[in-house]
Amino acid sequence: MSVELQHPIFQIIKEVAEREQVECYVIGGYVRDRIMNRPFKDDVDILVIGSGINFATKVGEQVRSKVAVYKSFGTAMFVYDGINVEFVGARKESYRSDSRNPIVENGTLQDDQNRRDFSINAMAYSLNEATFGKLLDPFNGLEAIENKIIRTPLDPEITFSDDPLRMMRAIRFAAQLNFRIDIKAIQAIAANAERIKIISKERITDELNKIILSNKPSIGFIYLFDTGLLELIFPAMYNLRGVETIDGKSHKDNFYHTLEVLDNVAGLSDDLWLRWAAIMHDIAKPATKRFDKKVGWTFHGHEDKGARMVPKLFAELKLPLNEKMKFVQKLVQLHLRPIVLAKDIVTDSAVRRLLFEAGDDIDALMFLCHADVTTKNEYKKQKYRDNFELVKQKLKDVEERDQIRNWQPPVTGADIMEIFGVGPGKIVGKIKNAMREAILEGEIPNAREEAMAFVIEKGKTLGLTLKNTSSI
Numbered sequence: 001m002s003v004e005l006q007h008p009i010f011q012i013i014k015e016v017a018e019r020e021q022v023e024c025y026v027i028g029g030y031v032r033d034r035i036m037n038r039p040f041k042d043d044v045d046i047l048v049i050g051s052g053i054n055f056a057t058k059v060g061e062q063v064r065s066k067v068a069v070y071k072s073f074g075t076a077m078f079v080y081d082g083i084n085v086e087f088v089g090a091r092k093e094s095y096r097s098d099s100r101n102p103i104v105e106n107g108t109l110q111d112d113q114n115r116r117d118f119s120i121n122a123m124a125y126s127l128n129e130a131t132f133g134k135l136l137d138p139f140n141g142l143e144a145i146e147n148k149i150i151r152t153p154l155d156p157e158i159t160f161s162d163d164p165l166r167m168m169r170a171i172r173f174a175a176q177l178n179f180r181i182d183i184k185a186i187q188a189i190a191a192n193a194e195r196i197k198i199i200s201k202e203r204i205t206d207e208l209n210k211i212i213l214s215n216k217p218s219i220g221f222i223y224l225f226d227t228g229l230l231e232l233i234f235p236a237m238y239n240l241r242g243v244e245t246i247d248g249k250s251h252k253d254n255f256y257h258t259l260e261v262l263d264n265v266a267g268l269s270d271d272l273w274l275r276w277a278a279i280m281h282d283i284a285k286p287a288t289k290r291f292d293k294k295v296g297w298t299f300h301g302h303e304d305k306g307a308r309m310v311p312k313l314f315a316e317l318k319l320p321l322n323e324k325m326k327f328v329q330k331l332v333q334l335h336l337r338p339i340v341l342a343k344d345i346v347t348d349s350a351v352r353r354l355l356f357e358a359g360d361d362i363d364a365l366m367f368l369c370h371a372d373v374t375t376k377n378e379y380k381k382q383k384y385r386d387n388f389e390l391v392k393q394k395l396k397d398v399e400e401r402d403q404i405r406n407w408q409p410p411v412t413g414a415d416i417m418e419i420f421g422v423g424p425g426k427i428v429g430k431i432k433n434a435m436r437e438a439i440l441e442g443e444i445p446n447a448r449e450e451a452m453a454f455v456i457e458k459g460k461t462l463g464l465t466l467k468n469t470s471s472i
């Protein structure tokens with residue numbers, strides 16, 4: 001028996017198939033991942049020659065699991081021993097030019113394997129008693145795995161034209177598996193790139209996120225760039241490309257710099273949104289690029305403009321417009337600050353301000369800034385990173401002493417209104433701001449007693465008099 005089929009569910013399916021005289025197979029991602037010794041993701045696809053729903057019902061009765069039926073898709077599934085087992089009848093598909101939704105007919109095993117996206121996903125193991133565990137590999141998926149190559153079972157022009165999302169999937173698998181894409185498939189993607197426009201943004205971004213979450217996301221982004229897909233699905237990132245030279249002065253290629261930063265972040269963290277911050281950190285450089293005859297190329301204010309661009313770009317990509325977006329926006333806004341600190345003598349007040357603005361995202365910000373050091377000069381790179389270690393230690397020391405992260409004012413606006421007997425207004429805000437600045441500058445400790453004394457003195461200089469001292 002194949003080691004890939006030792007789980008009890010396959011024995012149960014074999015027994016029910018024998019009793020019901022049904023031909024069935026396990027196919028697709030499970031087969032691929034087990035052959036590659038990749039972690040099993042608890043999803044199993046069972047291909048049935050005939051009605052997948054009817055057969056799922058019979059197996060569900062056998063294992064006493066509730067079967068969920070999806071008639072419009074012709075599928076049914078249940079959970080057994082923590083595994084999602086989905087059944088589908090073998091299908092034959094044909095497509096119209098204006099839609100990725102196929103016209104579906106009942107088909108044979110060969111028909112179903114023909115319609116699969118890639119040869120590595122078309123392999124199947126027999127679950128019938130006479131041939132149990134036999135691998136059916138009509139498109140040499142095993143060879144593709146050995147050679148680390150993504151190719152389509154049939155003509156890639158037809159495969160990608162029929163279902164353009166498969167272009168994104170090809171690139172996603174290349175990134176996830178560190179495979180290369182067959183040259184004919186690359187040419188077909190480039191030829192059919194425009195057809196990505198019939199795919200919903202949500203589906204495109206779902207595949208994009210999977211590319212971003214791969215071990216080395218640059219693999220996927222270079223394929224997206226080279227095939228013309230990136231310009232169509234994410235033009236703001238595509239616009240980072242290129243180097244311009246005036247008077248012998250050039251700037252770096254910000255597209256490839258961004259990919260290097262993204263790969264660096266991927267080596268430090270699995271956080272999708274930190275990786276998005278890496279993608280977005282220099283997104284406004286094309287819009288802020290200027291040439292100065294004295295200093296060369298500048299990108300002044302690209303962090304501020306980039307932060308303003310984030311909500312619009314997230315909306316266009318159908319990414320969440322919630323705290324995830326705000327996290328990315330904050331890191332884009334602040335990504336130069338630790339670098340500036342690392343270049344200069346680090347003052348306590350500068351560290352306090354950074355802690356105040358970054359809050360609990362300070363560690364993520366430091367990850368991003370560490371990754372942003374991509375100079376090829378090893379001496380400069382090591383110097384920056386050594387300085388970052390000093391900044392990190394300073395951040396730790398100042399936070400332990402001053403408690404600035406996620407700062408809450410030791411004297412509130414309500415306190416100020418009560419002790420001076422005033423209502424809400426600009427003067428209360430002016431006093432609060434002055435107190436905050438005094439704490440950040442280190443003029444007074446971040447403590448209620450000292451802050452209250454400061455507030456009273458400040459109020460007096462603004463013409464206020466004490467009305468209530470009970471809260472002092």
